[in-house]
Structures are given as C-alpha cells and as structure tokens.
Amino acid sequence: MAGGKEIRTQIKSIQNTQKITKAMEMVAASKMRKAQDRMEQTRPYADKMRNVIGHLANAHPEYKHTFMVERDVKRVGFIVITSDRGLCGGLNINLFKRTVKEMIGFSDQSIEIDVCSVGRKAVDFFKRFNASQVAEASQLGDKPRLEDLIGPVKVMLDAFSEGKIDKLFLVHNEFVNSMTQSPNVLQLLPIEASADKELKHHWDYIYEPDSKEILDSLLMRYIESQVFRGLVENIACEMSARMVAMKSATDNAGDIISELQTIYNKARQASITQEISEIVAGASAVS
Amino acid sequence: MSMTIHVDIVSAEAEIFSGTATMVFAPGEMGELGIAPRHTPLISRLKAGEVRLQHDNGTEDAFFVSGGILEIQPHVVTVLADTAVRAADLDEAAAIEAKKRAEDAIANQKGEFDLAGARAELAEASARIEAIRKMKNRA
Numbered sequence: 001m002a003g004g005k006e007i008r009t010q011i012k013s014i015q016n017t018q019k020i021t022k023a024m025e026m027v028a029a030s031k032m033r034k035a036q037d038r039m040e041q042t043r044p045y046a047d048k049m050r051n052v053i054g055h056l057a058n059a060h061p062e063y064k065h066t067f068m069v070e071r072d073v074k075r076v077g078f079i080v081i082t083s084d085r086g087l088c089g090g091l092n093i094n095l096f097k098r099t100v101k102e103m104i105g106f107s108d109q110s111i112e113i114d115v116c117s118v119g120r121k122a123v124d125f126f127k128r129f130n131a132s133q134v135a136e137a138s139q140l141g142d143k144p145r146l147e148d149l150i151g152p153v154k155v156m157l158d159a160f161s162e163g164k165i166d167k168l169f170l171v172h173n174e175f176v177n178s179m180t181q182s183p184n185v186l187q188l189l190p191i192e193a194s195a196d197k198e199l200k201h202h203w204d205y206i207y208e209p210d211s212k213e214i215l216d217s218l219l220m221r222y223i224e225s226q227v228f229r230g231l232v233e234n235i236a237c238e239m240s241a242r243m244v245a246m247k248s249a250t251d252n253a254g255d256i257i258s259e260l261q262t263i264y265n266k267a268r269q270a271s272i273t274q275e276i277s278e279i280v281a282g283a284s285a286v287s
Numbered sequence: 288m289s290m291t292i293h294v295d296i297v298s299a300e301a302e303i304f305s306g307t308a309t310m311v312f313a314p315g316e317m318g319e320l321g322i323a324p325r326h327t328p329l330i331s332r333l334k335a336g337e338v339r340l341q342h343d344n345g346t347e348d349a350f351f352v353s354g355g356i357l358e359i360q361p362h363v364v365t366v367l368a369d370t371a372v373r374a375a376d377l378d379e380a381a382a383i384e385a386k387k388r389a390e391d392a393i394a395n396q397k398g399e400f401d402l403a404g405a406r407a408e409l410a411e412a413s414a415r416i417e418a419i420r421k422m423k424n425r426a
Contacts, residue, residue: 007296012377038300038301041301041302042301043301044295044297044302044305045297045298045299045300045302045367046299048295048297048358048365048367049367051355051365052358052365052367054331056330072344081302090412090413090416093409093412093413093416094413096405096409097409097410100405100406100409101406103402104402104406105353107400107402113400116385117389117392123342123389123392124403127392127393128391128405129400129401129402129404129405130399130400130401131400132400133389133392133393134386134389135382135385135386135388135389136385136388136389137385137388138388140379145300145370146298146299146300147370147381150373150378150381150382151378151381151382151384151385151386152382152385154378154379154381154385155382155385155386157351158382204328205328205329205330205358205359206327206328206329206330206331207329207331208316208317208329208330208331208332209316209317209332213332214331214332214356217332217356218356218367221299221356221367221369222296224299225299226300228300229299235368248371248423251314252423258296283370
C-alpha cells in the first residue's frame with residue numbers, strides 16, 4: 001500500500017505536537033488566572049500611594065519635586081516590558097510596533113532615545129537595531145518580585161534627576177480581557193500633577209523626618225510600583241496570548257490530522273480495491 | 288466597645304492586611320510609634336521591624352515590614368510596606384547591576400539606532416501574522 005505507513009507516522013507525529021500545544025494551552029490558562037490575581041493585588045498599593053501623594057502635593061503647592069517639573073525635551077527614556085519567551089502570537093510584535101511608532105515621533109524631532117528593556121525579547125530586539133540600552137532586566141519568571149525592578153528603574157530615575165533624560169515612558173501590554181491585549185504607552189515622568197480642586201486641606205501632616213525626603217521615597221516607590229504593575233499585567237497578557245495561540249495551534253493540528261486521516265483511508269481503500277481486482281483478474285485468467 | 292482605627296497594610300506585590308484595631312505600633316524611623324484612634328495626621332518612614340495591631344478582643348497581630356512609609360489620618364492608618372530591604376547603597380548596587388547587564392547585552396554593538404529597519408521588520412512580521420489569520424478564516 002503506497003504511502004500508508006508514511007501517512008500513519010505523520011499523523012502520529014502531529015498528534016504528539018497536538019498533545020504538547022494542548023498542554024501548553026492549559027498551563028497558560030492556569031498561569032493567566034494567577035497573573036490576573038496578582039495584577040489585582042497590586043492595585044491597593046498604587047491607589048493608597050496616589051492618595052498620599054495627592055495629599056502631599058496639595059499640602060505643599062509651592063514645593064515642586066524634580067519628578068514633577070516639565071522640561072525641554074532633548075532626550076527621552078523608554079522602559080519597555082516584554083515577555084521572555086515567544087510562542088505568544090503577535091503580542092510582542094504589536095508592542096514593538098507601537099513603541100517604534102512612538103520612538104519615530106521623537107527621532108523625527110531629533111530627540112534621542114534611551115531604552116531600559118525588561119524581558120528577553122525586548123533586549124534582543126533593541127540590540128538588533130542598535131538602540132542605546134542603558135539598563136535591562138530579564139528572566140524574571142512568572143512571579144516577578146519588586147526587587148528585580150529596583151535596579152533598572154533606579155537607572156532611569158537617576159537619569160531623569162540628573163537631567164540626562166527629560167521624559168520617561170513605560171510601554172507594556174494592557175490586559176483588556178483574555179482575548180484582547182493592547183500595547184499601552186504611559187508617561188511616568190514628569191508626573192502629570194492631577195489638579196484636584198476638590199481636595200481642600202486645612203491640615204497638614206507631621207513629617208518624620210521631613211516632607212521632602214518623604215516625598216522623595218514616596219515618588220520613587222510610586223514609579224516602581226507602576227512599573228511593577230506593568231510587568232505583572234504584561235505577564236497576564238503573555239499568558240492569555242499564549243493560551244489563544246496554543247488553542248489555535250491545537251485546532252490546526254486537529255484539522256491537519258483529519259485531512260491526513262481522509263487521505264490515509266482513501267489510500268487504504270484504493271489498495272484494497274486494487275488487490276481485489278488483481279485477485280479477480282488472476283482467478284478469471286486461470287479458469 | 289472601645290474606639291477603633293482602620294488599618295491598611297499594603298505592599299506593591301499584595302494586600303497584606305485590611306481591618307480595624309484599637310491600637311497600632313509601628314517602627315518609625317525616628318523611633319517606635321504607638322497610634323491610637325484620633326491620632327493627629329502624620330507621615331513617617333518606617334525602618335525594618337514589626338507592625339503590631341491590637342484588636343478589640345485583646346488579641347494581637349504582628350506583621351514584619353522591611354521598611355516603607357506610614358501614613359496616619361485620624362481614623363485611618365496606611366502602611367505602605369516594602370517587600371525588599373531598601374538602603375541607598377543596596378539600591379545603587381542594583382542599579383549598577385542592571386546597567387552592567389545592559390552593557391553586556393549590547394557588547395560589540397556598533398552604529399546608530401536603526402529605527403527605520405525596526406519599522407520595516409515589524410511591518411513584515413505583522414503582515415505575516417495578518418496573512419496567517421486571513422488564511423485561517425478562509426479555511
């Protein structure tokens with residue numbers, strides 16, 4: 001029977017691939033839920049912090065922290081968060097497309113760009129295109145810790161305080177729902193002061209040690225927590241994108257298998273028919 | 288029933304505690320703080336130590352913080368806890384580490400930032416993805 005064995009081996013191997021993609025889909029689904037939970041858990045910290053900073057800014061309208069001052073833009077910084085691994089559809093490519101579009105906007109005004117890459121994919125991408133990478137963090141795993149980000153974020157914050165960069169952006173994927181992720185560019189620095197006219201203060205805090213130092217550590221932590229949230233959100237996106245990609249891979253494998261099965265059956269029937277006609281022909285020749 | 292104060296202990300990674308207490312003790316940078324309800328508004332940095340809560344029924348809860356910021360308003364205490372041990376020199380070391388990794392990653396990299404090249408490649412990649420998607424929909 002011509003090709004019968006080959007087709008069978010091919011079906012077997014596709015079935016094995018299908019098992020793998022199916023497993024990856026399920027793993028991604030469960031990791032996605034956990035990442036979503038973690039994403040939720042970062043919210044209270046950021047909310048509380050925004051409150052405190054709001055109070056502080058209102059209590060000290062005359063004092064402007066360096067992080068809140070708009071300057072002429074000569075150089076900008078981007079913190080770009082991507083996944084470490086691939087097999088997640090167009091997730092990283094869409095993010096890079098958005099980032100590059102933004103960057104071209106700046107480079108057209110001959111503003112220079114520094115990049116802080118978080119995640120293997122970003123490191124490789126910006127390396128290939130000779131971007132000036134000033135800091136990186138990768139291999140952070142599925143449960144990143146804030147500690148992993150302190151270093152890279154500090155590099156960018158220091159660059160801002162020293163006047164090396166005049167704006168800082170955070171790029172990461174936003175988790176809309178498990179089917180949709182959209183790349184999001186967020187301005188971290190200078191912090192756009194939300195002019196809350198409703199908050200009228202007749203009181204002020206007692207500061208220990210003093211208000212400026214407190215504001216300093218608060219703002220630093222605030223930026224860090226935003227980057228951390230971006231990272232966790234990006235992981236949720238990565239997992240859901242991988243889940244979708246692996247689901248479609250599994251479906252495709254199923255389609256191919258059923259096609260091959262049809263071809264195999266046809267080949268089998270053809271060979272049986274041929275055998276019968278040979279026997280019949282042989283028998284009639286003898287009689 | 289004695290008066291209580293609302294306490295939130297949160298870190299960047301998770302919410303640690305949210306509830307009420309009759310008295311809160313925290314390791315402020317300038318010394319240990321005891322906070323009773325209707326404390327005057329205060330904001331302080333924390334050093335590593337225990338935040339202790341006394342509950343209505345006399346029991347106590349203790350949470351370790353490795354630092355952070357404490358905000359007090361008359362009826363709310365918020366502890367913005369750090370999960371990592373923070374110190375200027377430690378942070379600095381982490382920053383240097385991150386810089387070094389980037390330098391290693393881009394070792395023997397020459398030339399200008401090739402944004403146009405990046406755009407072209409991305410356009411091709413997304414066209415490919417789009418084509419695959421269309422092909423699938425037709426099937």
